[in-house]
Amino acid sequence: xxxxxxxxxxxxxxxxxxxxxxxxxxxxxxxxxxxxxxxxxxxxxxxxxxxxxxxxxxxxxxxxxxxxxxxxxxxxxxxxxxxxxxxxxxxxxxxxxxxxxxxxxxxxxxxxxxxxxxxxxxxxxxxxxxxxxxxxxxxxxxxxxxxxxxxxxxxxxxxxxxxxxxxxxxxxxxxxxxxxxxxxxxxxxxxxxxxxxxxxxxxxxxxxxxxxxxxxxxxxxxxxxxxxxxxxxxxxxxxxxxxxxxxxxxxxxxxxxxxxxxxxxxxxxxxxxxxxxxxxxxxxxxxxxxxxxxxxxxxxxxxxxxxxxxxxxxxxxxxxxxxxxxxxxxxxxxxxxxxxxxxxxxxxxxxxxxxxxxxxxxxxxxxxxxxxxxxxxxxxxxxxxxxxxxxxxxxxxxxxxxxxxxxxxxxxxxxxxxxxxxxxxxxxxxxxxxxxxxxxxxxxxxxxxxxxxxxxxxxxxxxxxxxxxxxxxxxxxxxxxxxxxxxxxxxxxxxxxxxxxxxxxxxxxxxxxxxxxxxxxx
Numbered sequence: 422x423x424x425x426x427x428x429x430x431x432x433x434x435x436x437x438x439x440x441x442x443x444x445x446x447x448x449x450x451x452x453x454x455x456x457x458x459x460x461x462x463x464x465x466x467x468x469x470x471x472x473x474x475x476x477x478x479x480x481x482x483x484x485x486x487x488x489x490x491x492x493x494x495x496x497x498x499x500x501x502x503x504x505x506x507x508x509x510x511x512x513x514x515x516x517x518x519x520x521x522x523x524x525x526x527x528x529x530x531x532x533x534x535x536x537x538x539x540x541x542x543x544x545x546x547x548x549x550x551x552x553x554x555x556x557x558x559x560x561x562x563x564x565x566x567x568x569x570x571x572x573x574x575x576x577x578x579x580x581x582x583x584x585x586x587x588x589x590x591x592x593x594x595x596x597x598x599x600x601x602x603x604x605x606x607x608x609x610x611x612x613x614x615x616x617x618x619x620x621x622x623x624x625x626x627x628x629x630x631x632x633x634x635x636x637x638x639x640x641x642x643x644x645x646x647x648x649x650x651x652x653x654x655x656x657x658x659x660x661x662x663x664x665x666x667x668x669x670x671x672x673x674x675x676x677x678x679x680x681x682x683x684x685x686x687x688x689x690x691x692x693x694x695x696x697x698x699x700x701x702x703x704x705x706x707x708x709x710x711x712x713x714x715x716x717x718x719x720x721x722x723x724x725x726x727x728x729x730x731x732x733x734x735x736x737x738x739x740x741x742x743x744x745x746x747x748x749x750x751x752x753x754x755x756x757x758x759x760x761x762x763x764x765x766x767x768x769x770x771x772x773x774x775x776x777x778x779x780x781x782x783x784x785x786x787x788x789x790x791x792x793x794x795x796x797x798x799x800x801x802x803x804x805x806x807x808x809x810x811x812x813x814x815x816x817x818x819x820x821x822x823x824x825x826x827x828x829x830x831x832x833x834x835x836x837x838x839x840x841x842x843x844x845x846x847x848x849x850x851x852x853x854x855x856x857x858x859x860x861x862x863x864x865x866x867x868x869x870x871x872x873x874x875x876x877x878x879x880x881x882x883x884x885x886x887x888x889x890x891x892x893x894x895x896x897x898x899x900x901x902x903x904x905x906x907x908x909x910x911x912x913x914x915x916x917x918x919x920x921x922x923x924x925x926x927x928x929x930x931x932x933x934x935x936x937x938x939x940x941x942x943x
Contacts, residue, residue, distance in 0.1 A: 703715075708752075
């Protein structure tokens with residue numbers, strides 16, 4: 422079927438044509454913000470022209486069919502059916518004429534274009550696949566170790582998913598003399614062999630996850646070890662700030678699996694040596710032991726403060742921001758309506774499936790400005806974006822009400838997103854779960870409606886999760902099909918391609934923690 426849709430602002434290209442047979446690449450004159458992006462506009466015009474051309478052909482065929490069905494003899498009485506057919510024939514001919522005019526207008530626009538923009542790679546930023554996996558595999562000592570882990574269910578293949586990501590090379594921290602890649606596997610469900618890992622190439626030439634710092638440090642039976650790592654960040658001193666959720670298996674289909682034994686904590690590890698240099702256990706009133714979900718982290722290195730999102734999943738934590746002050750060994754929790762679940766009517770459709778009533782998660786992605794003055798954050802459940810002044814947030818003498826007075830509703834993004842990050846140029850980068858896109862927004866250049874598409878790919882950018890910086894002009898991301906992981910349908914056979922990817926995307930800036938101009942990667 423075909424729809425003529427948009428209500429577009431003045432100057433936007435019409436008509437908005439959506440072809441059911443091409444759900445992922447259909448032309449839209451307006452994005453969800455009612456704007457036509459300059460980068461994607463030409464490509465969409467071409468697609469629209471093709472779509473209108475199809476409509477022209479369809480209408481022409483319809484007109485011929487109806488004409489052949491019309492009465493052929495004046496002597497024969499004109500039936501009501503014949504009159505109806507003739508009326509329909511006239512309508513189709515009128516539609517044909519209109520579509521030909523629209524097609525002509527679109528062809529004129531294409532003729533004025535300076536170059537070919539039909540879904541060409543030059544429309545988007547350069548993107549490189551660093552690693553991809555159908556299933557998560559670890560760096561096993563030998564085949565027997567893996568076989569035993571599968572047998573005793575300490576490794577259940579389908580319960581392992583790659584989420585967190587960080588890179589440490591000499592441009593990130595001088596102590597990281599060679600580039601190293603770290604990835605996390607959440608203990609959402611049982612059977613996760615190791616939750617914090619380094620990506621390495623094994624003896625067979627395959628990229629696998631090696632437990633880091635050691636397998637013993639990832640023991641799920643010792644609360645002093647890493648229980649469940651969702652995210653981490655690496656500072657300029659080569660110290661990894663590791664967020665240990667503490668709670669485990671709360672996404673299991675069996676409620677009996679949920680394990681709230683261990684408290685959430687912050688663990689600081691020296692990357693070159695793998696030694697723990699500091700740790701802090703969050704109190705229950707900051708990160709409730711039965712409901713918090715410490716998710717993402719950014720660091721204000723000058724003040725030695727970490728800001729975390731808590732994507733709480735029960736009444737003890739409905740969503741909050743958590744602040745960790747390393748100097749004073751203290752923490753606080755901030756919550757208000759902006760950090761919690763809100764149904765604002767946004768439709769969340771991912772690869773054709775509606776998750777609006779499934780993705781009810783509160784605060785998730787966060788991003789810190791290079792000067793450390795403002796923290797951006799957003800929920801997973803809708804398209805909203807908020808900010809809060811960090812001077813108030815990290816002042817533990819201020820009440821939630823006083824902090825809330827600095828909260829601003831920035832607007833709505835083109836899609837809901839999982840992780841986000843800021844570059845040293847002050848630009849906010851975030852994924853689009855409903856559009857398989859990476860977006861950028863420069864707060865100094867205009868409102869959130871000026872968001873730009875950096876790159877879009879329906880397969881490789883299916884659920885952008887976590888971001889990392891290499892300080893060479895590239896931002897790294899993990900993608901992982903989490904909608905299928907949580908709600909069923911993830912294909913571990915390989916027939917649908919990789920489920921988990923690490924990608925490197927050229928954006929021409931550095932981490933929010935590194936204001937120096939980037940030395941661009943070749």
